[in-house]
Amino acid sequence: MTAIELNAYKMELLSEIVNGFNTEDALLRLKDACRFIKDKEQTDKLPAMSAVLLDDLMMTALAQDKAGLSISNEELKKRMNRW
Numbered sequence: 001m002t003a004i005e006l007n008a009y010k011m012e013l014l015s016e017i018v019n020g021f022n023t024e025d026a027l028l029r030l031k032d033a034c035r036f037i038k039d040k041e042q043t044d045k046l047p048a049m050s051a052v053l054l055d056d057l058m059m060t061a062l063a064q065d066k067a068g069l070s071i072s073n074e075e076l077k078k079r080m081n082r083w
Contacts, residue, residue, distance in 0.1 A: 017030065
């Protein structure tokens with residue numbers, strides 16, 4: 001899709017939104033959906049973690065686990081349920 005076609009499509013979409021969503025609830029849901037899609041698009045663009053960084057993080061996590069600084073999955077679930 002060319003830049004001109006993309007801009008034309010955006011304008012068409014904006015017109016559809018302005019004319020097709022007539023309640024506050026619908027607009028709020030549309031806003032949430034747009035944020036979800038935008039966040040997903042941004043996440044997809046994140047660079048991959050380097051192998052060196054991954055190795056450093058894994059070594060740190062293992063050392064913390066050996067030092068007793070980690071919790072089990074069950075304990076994490078219990079804590080999350082309390083929120």
